[in-house]
Amino acid sequence: MNRKKIGIASILVLGVAFLGRSFFSGTQPESELPSAPVEQRTEVQGQSGDVASSAEGLQSAPQDASREQVHAKLEVLNEILNSKDDNDARLDSVLSSLNEVERLAFMDRYQRIPMEDRNGRGTIIYLIGKNLENAEDYKFIGQVFSELGCKSLSDCTKEPSVSDENAHHSEADELTLFYPQWVALKAMETKIQSGGETLPATVKAQVLRVLKQAESFDHPKIQDYSRRLQERLR
Amino acid sequence: MITLFSFLSILGFNTTVHALEFSKEVPADIQKQFLNDMDFIIQVKGKGATPLHLKTFGIVSGDNYMKFFNKRIKTVDLSNCGNPNAVACVSPFLHPQTINLTKNYIQFSHPQVARLMVIFHEARHGEWWKLGWNHADCPVPFLDKDGKPKRSKWTGAELAGQPACDTDTLGSYGLSIVMLKNISKHCTSCTGKVRMDAALYGDNQMERMISKTAMAALKEDLYTQHRK
Numbered sequence: 306m307n308r309k310k311i312g313i314a315s316i317l318v319l320g321v322a323f324l325g326r327s328f329f330s331g332t333q334p335e336s337e338l339p340s341a342p343v344e345q346r347t348e349v350q351g352q353s354g355d356v357a358s359s360a361e362g363l364q365s366a367p368q369d370a371s372r373e374q375v376h377a378k379l380e381v382l383n384e385i386l387n388s389k390d391d392n393d394a395r396l397d398s399v400l401s402s403l404n405e406v407e408r409l410a411f412m413d414r415y416q417r418i419p420m421e422d423r424n425g426r427g428t429i430i431y432l433i434g435k436n437l438e439n440a441e442d443y444k445f446i447g448q449v450f451s452e453l454g455c456k457s458l459s460d461c462t463k464e465p466s467v468s469d470e471n472a473h474h475s476e477a478d479e480l481t482l483f484y485p486q487w488v489a490l491k492a493m494e495t496k497i498q499s500g501g502e503t504l505p506a507t508v509k510a511q512v513l514r515v516l517k518q519a520e521s522f523d524h525p526k527i528q529d530y531s532r533r534l535q536e537r538l539r
Numbered sequence: 540m541i542t543l544f545s546f547l548s549i550l551g552f553n554t555t556v557h558a559l560e561f562s563k564e565v566p567a568d569i570q571k572q573f574l575n576d577m578d579f580i581i582q583v584k585g586k587g588a589t590p591l592h593l594k595t596f597g598i599v600s601g602d603n604y605m606k607f608f609n610k611r612i613k614t615v616d617l618s619n620c621g622n623p624n625a626v627a628c629v630s631p632f633l634h635p636q637t638i639n640l641t642k643n644y645i646q647f648s649h650p651q652v653a654r655l656m657v658i659f660h661e662a663r664h665g666e667w668w669k670l671g672w673n674h675a676d677c678p679v680p681f682l683d684k685d686g687k688p689k690r691s692k693w694t695g696a697e698l699a700g701q702p703a704c705d706t707d708t709l710g711s712y713g714l715s716i717v718m719l720k721n722i723s724k725h726c727t728s729c730t731g732k733v734r735m736d737a738a739l740y741g742d743n744q745m746e747r748m749i750s751k752t753a754m755a756a757l758k759e760d761l762y763t764q765h766r767k
Contacts, residue, residue: 392579473622
């Protein structure tokens with residue numbers, strides 16, 4: 306991903322976070338929301354036509370109702386992340402469908418989850434991955450492969466030692482260390498499966514871009530899986 | 540003392556669980572997370588199962604998983620399991636009916652299915668009458684499909700020679716593979732995320748199967764056509 310694109314995405318996320326904090330200053334930090342993101346998004350939309358139509362829809366929607374809905378969904382997300390209950394039925398109901406503003410709010414939430422919360426980060430990628438609609442969504446998924454790999458479940462920056470190796474369950478430990486990346490790959494796989502031969506060229510190109518990013522991620526199994534998915538796209 | 544039985548009774552679950560006793564050493568937050576995870580597994584409902592799952596558990600259902608678990612584990616204790624990254628362990632010859640949880644059970648952010656995978660893997664080790672389903676030593680050298688030594692991504696530690704592989708189709712690794720892959724395929728009460736995680740971690744455990752016969756049996760059971 307080039308720097309310009311990363312910059313645009315960062316501005317967007319920061320803008321959404323800032324506006325959210327301003328509007329919901331009385332609520333708990335984890336419920337901070339993107340408030341009236343239309344202006345901020347419009348700046349970005351000039352460089353990403355994919356979100357233009359969604360922006361028009363937002364402008365005509367009652368903003369209070371929209372904010373309440375985003376707020377409600379973020380609260381549900383926070384409850385699920387705090388409970389560590391991956392079988393909370395709301396993952397498949399309330400959070401199954403996310404509009405553009407909600408997805409931006411969830412992306413912002415992702416940035417504020419500690420790196421060590423591998424399942425929490427993976428959960429958000431899973432939810433965004435089910436709602437891939439525009440270039441920003443794919444960009445978000447692709448950025449997961451730009452993250453530094455998590456080195457230890459207790460502290461992602463800590464260099465693990467050989468003596469810490471838990472051979473008995475090290476396979477599963479390593480999967481969890483790279484869980485967000487695997488979930489991102491699974492999202493791409495689902496997209497490929499759902500589209501089959503009829504996947505639109507624009508979507509195909511975006512999926513391929515994410516898979517290329519995965520291929521350059523420093524993990525042999527992730528690289529390998531990405532290559533296999535790319536084969537299925539051809 | 541909190542028991543799983545009383546917890547479930549309060550919630551009104553109709554399931555055939557026996558009392559599960561927590562040692563007073565187990566902190567309340569670990570107990571709570573463990574009970575929440577078991578609550579999830581108790582509520583699993585499914586349609587069908589593969590032959591190996593039928594043989595081991597029966598159809599995919601919380602009742603069947605709890606029958607399996609309760610037959611083997613009676614108490615929950617706290618330990619560090621001798622490793623800073625361990626989540627749980629069983630000592631097959633000292634205390635086969637006790638599962639030890641470590642503080643990592645709540646400190647590490649594994650998906651819920653991954654925690655349960657470890658719990659059921661360890662419960663299998665509680666079968667003293669099967670000598671705890673001892674693991675086999677991984678072969679030396681232990682190579683991946685590209686002919687490179689299988690090693691830890693970060694530490695570079697090799698698995699070759701470590702007692703962390705299985706030759707039995709339904710040893711601890713095989714059992715958890717069968718359980719997870721069936722949850723991914725047949726659980727009707729599971730969220731999409733749980734089913735995705737179950738497939739991910741189930742596939743991942745196949746790396747530890749080193750017997751061609753066992754691998755063939757698992758592939759036939761889990762990776763061929765859908766079975767009822």
